[in-house]
Amino acid sequence: MNLQTYRANLIRFQSLIALFILCLALSILSDKFLTVSNAWNVMRQISVNICISTGMTLIVLTAGIDLSVGSVLALCGAITAGLLKNGIEIPSGNLYIGFTLLGSVLAGILTGSFLGAFNGWTITKFKVPPFVATLAMLTIARGLTMLWTQGFPISGLGDTFLYFGTGWLLGIPVPVWISGIIVLIAVLITNKTRLGRYIYAIGGNESASKLSGIDVNRVKIIVYTIAGALAAVGGLLVTSRLDSAQPNAGMSYELDSIAAVVIGGTSLSGGRGSILGTVQGAIIIGVLNNGLILLNVSPFWQQVVKGLVILLAVIIDKANSKND
Amino acid sequence: MLVVEKITKRFPGVLALENVSMTLQAGKVTALIGENGAGKSTVMKVLSGIYQDYEGRIIFKDQIVRFSSPKDAQEQGIAIIHQELNLIPYLSITENIFLGRELITQYGTLDKKKMKARTQELLDKLKLSVKPDDLVAKLKVGQQQVVEIAKSLLTDSEVIIMDEPTSAITETEVEVLFGIIDDLRKQNKAIVYVSHKLDELFRIADNYVVLRDGKSIESGEMKGITQDMLIQKMVGRSIQVQRKPESVSQQENLITVKRLFLKHPVRIKEDLLKNISFSVQKGEIVGIFGLMGAGRTELLETIFGLHPFASKSEIHIENSRIIINSPSDAIKAGLALVPEDRKKDGLVLGMDxxxxxxxxxxxxxxxxxxxxxxxxxxxxxxxxxELKIKTSSSDQKAKNLSGGNQQKIVLAKWLATKPKLLLLDEPTRGIDIHAKSEIYKLILNLADTGLGIVFVSSELPEILAVSDRILVMAEGAITAEFSSKEATEDAILKAAIPKSVYENQL
Incomplete structure (x- = not known):
């Protein structure tokens, strides 16, 4: 025994171990890393990626992918910000509709859900490969963001709104609360509900799932809708933290998100992986980003390092699943 | 020609082969038999260079050899034809045959002319009337099998290993294959023939080697040995052949399918299934026999709601009209489908x-x-x-179980839905004799409890053994119906052979 059990445990906790070593190294190399304020800072930054990546994990578990999360995030943030600040004005009709805080936030999340559902619809109804369908949505949503904002940031959104991104509750940053609750719900869904089981089954073998009476299309649409909604929550957090909706917000966030999913051990071919793995993946990327900045590594090198870490994670994962 | 001496192959925690020895002679067909998990495929993988780390030795043409890769084995004259066809559908026959060993002109470009000519030679030799430029995707399964054989002949292999070559082809194609094997035997090749179908082995093999639990139990000549003796050697105990007791007791109608049509997926104007009507009583086992492409699988799929937009039919279950537009409708109506390909459609292999x-x-x-x-x-x-599924625990992944036990999992998940009608599509394909007889027994027991069963198979003996009534399909239509008393192999086969395409079958 226990070499085997020992090994199995090592594999199970490999990303945690990697994270621990990473933190240890950074705290030796930089005296600014291991401080309370830096820790909260990192957590706050990560929470956006965790929101997005939770949805992404569900999609990847069904053997799909969502490239549109970054643009959807930007559009939803902009819609919330725009409605909150300006409402809707229709000059010809001499009509003005004002939005409350809650109303604008809900409108943003509804927009995200709708775009996600649209992704799911094209993927299931017209059999468009997820890669292509969401790539199309990536540019559609970005274009809509530009149209909505006319290319200018929407800033000055009021102190109450800033609470989402910068506030504290019981000594913990609000975005960490939000992403934490989302993760909790997603863990429950994946481990304890029929929907979760169906997600894994579809990723593991779609045709066997279909024959087992699972409504594969419905599950997929639900999953893409959830991912869209979570991207919108991410947009809310980003907009609130900056007190501004940037038209080019969320650029290449899909890549960080996919990286978190993959580093967390979820297989891109579906059926294998977990939400908690993704959380670990997101933390590793966040700590890495933060550490490289603290160490004054050039941003160009940061990208190279991040890419290498992703490669390494997948190679280790492959080696492990071979021995499985 | 080739001697295997005391080969032992270990996997982490498992002894796959233990002191296996066998001798292959030139000009002879050696049948390698054993239940699933007996070690047949491991032997083949050692012989064909896929596994390099084993104990013991292989002596090939009086020299000790140890192949470093499948390519190495191939170059030295050992070819393997895998059960799953390893052809690339959208390449031509020529391109497939020369894959990885293309002929090159002096300018470094592909010598297409020469390759095509060589391919034509091979095709002629194997009496396959297709063109070297045809895409593999367009060939029938049986023809693809012959292309695989052509591939192995290209390198003038001296040892040819065939793994279940008849698992996907029709009787006529089997005849052609046996003709080819006979020719190869005359050319002094050593052939290893792996199959679960014992009757085939008696027709084609000269020698046999029995593997059981990773050990070579016995070898000898096929002459003078009987099927029962072989089975006994394989399982280490004898099995009685099952027979269904005479006729069904109840005469209570369970399902009636009327005027079922299914459009052809590609040629929209044609019907793949034509006006099919039949019924099943409670507790009755209805066998459906047909050759590859007769439409048996499509029939089950259509009833199960997998082709709602391309089909029309009228289905009554227990005398009330039921509309089935999806598998979940079918499950609600009390149907269950055990699909033909359990790995592709039956199980989520990575799940426990x-x-x-x-x-x-x-x-x-x-x-x-x-x-x-x-x-x-x-x-x-x-x-x-209940089903005696052999697994270390319920948390074991499905992919780690043998074929027979996997099939039992599929049966279990359907029995859990408490179905009224069980649709079984080739439920014993690729599983060993012991597991087969367990599954027959299970089917008979289920029918006794009042379940209606539709049993699709391309193996005549099992259809005859299990069914109360036999329907025969050819070219998308039901061509004959027999009660179990009046059914004979000849009559069934005659009804199963398509009239229109008989000439260009192969």
Whole structure:
């Protein structure tokens, strides 16, 4: 025994171990890393990626992918910000509709859900490969963001709104609360509900799932809708933290998100992986980003390092699943 | 020609082969037989260079050899034809045959002319009337099998290993294959023939080697040995052949299918299934026989709601009209489908036994909106015991089980839905004799409890043994119906052979 059990445990906790070593190294190399304020800072930054990546994990578990999360995030943030600040004005009709805080936030999340559902619809109804369908949505949503904002940031959104991104509750940053609750719900869904089981089954073998009476299309649409909604929550957090909706917000966030999913051990071919793995993946990327900045590594090198870490994670994962 | 001496192959925690020895002679067909998991495929993988780390030695043409890769084995004259065809559908026959060993002109470009000519030679030799430029995707399965053989002949292999070559082809194609094997034998090749179909082995093999639990149990000449003796050697105990007791007791109508049509997926104007009507009584086993492409699988799929937009039919279950537009409708109506390809359509291989068994009935396994681990465990435990599924635990992944046990998982997940009618599509394909007889027994028991069963198979003996009534399909239509008393192999086969395409079958 226990070499085997020992090994199995090592594999199970490999990303945690990697994270621990990473933190240890950074705290030796930089005296600014291991401080309370830096820790909260990192957590706050990560929470956006965790929101997005939770949805992404569900999609990847069904053997799909969502490239549109970054643009959807930007559009939803902009819609919330725009409605909150300006409402809707229709000059010809001499009509003005004002939005409350809650109303604008809900409108943003509804927009995200709708775009996600649209992704799911094209993927299931017209059999468009997820890669292509969401790539199309990536540019559609970005274009809509530009149209909505006319290319200018929407800033000055009021102190109450800033609470989402910068506030504290019981000594913990609000975005960490939000992403934490989302993760909790997603863990429950994946481990304890029929929907979760169906997600894994579809990723593991779609045709066997279909024959087992699972409504594969419905599950997929639900999953893409959830991912869209979570991207919108991410947009809310980003907009609130900056007190501004940037038209080019969320650029290449899909890549960080996919990286978190993959580093967390979820297989891109579906059926294998977990939400908690993704959380670990997101933390590793966040700590890495933060550490490289603290160490004054050039941003160009940061990208190279991040890419290498992703490669390494997948190679280790492959080696492990071979021995499985 | 080739001697295998005391080969032992270990996997982590498993002894796959233990002191296996065998001798292959030139100009002879050696049958390699054994139940699933007996070590046949491991032997083949050692011989063809896929596994390099084994104990013992292989002596090939009086020299000790140790192949470093499949390519190495191939170059030295050992070819293997795998059970799953390893052809690339959208390349031509020529391109497939020369894949990885293309002929090059002096300018470094592909010598297409020469390759095409060589391919034509091979095709002629194998009496396959297709063109070298034809895409493999357009060939019938049987023809693809012959292309695989052509591939192995290209390198002038001296040892040819065939793994279940007839598992996907029709009787006529089998005849052609046996003709080819006969020719190869005359050319002094050593042939290893692996098959579950014992009657085939008696027709084609000269020698046999029996493997059991990773050991070579016995070898000898086929002459003078009987099927029962072989079975006994394989399983280490004798099995009685099952027979269904005479006729069904109840005459209660379970399902009636009327005027079922299915459009052809490619040629929209044609019908793939033409005006099919039949019924099944409670407790009755209806066997459906047909050759490859007769439409048996499509018939089951259509009834099960997999082609709602391309089909029309009228289905009555227990005398009320039922509309089935999806598998979940079918399940609600009391149908269950055990698909032909259990790995592709039956199981989620990466999931454990328990999860697979519970997949069809999750709605019943909830407690307060969440899945109940206890209920799942109880359900899976029940079926593991009832169906005698051999697994180390219910948490074992489905892919680690043998074919027979995998098939039992598929049966379990469908029995869990408490079906009224069980549609079985080739339920014993690729599983060993022992597991087969267990599955026959199970089917008979289920019918005795009042379940209606539709049993699709391309193996005549099992259809004859199990069915109360036999329907024969050819070219998308039912061409004959026999009661179990009046059915004979000849009559069934005659009805199964398509009239229109008989000439260009191969």
């Amino acid at each position: 036994v328990k999860t697979n068994i519970c997949l069809t009935t999750l709605a019943d396994l909830e407690k307060g909106g969440f899945l109940s681990n206890l209920k799942e465990s109880l359900l899976s435990k029940k079926y593991i015991e």
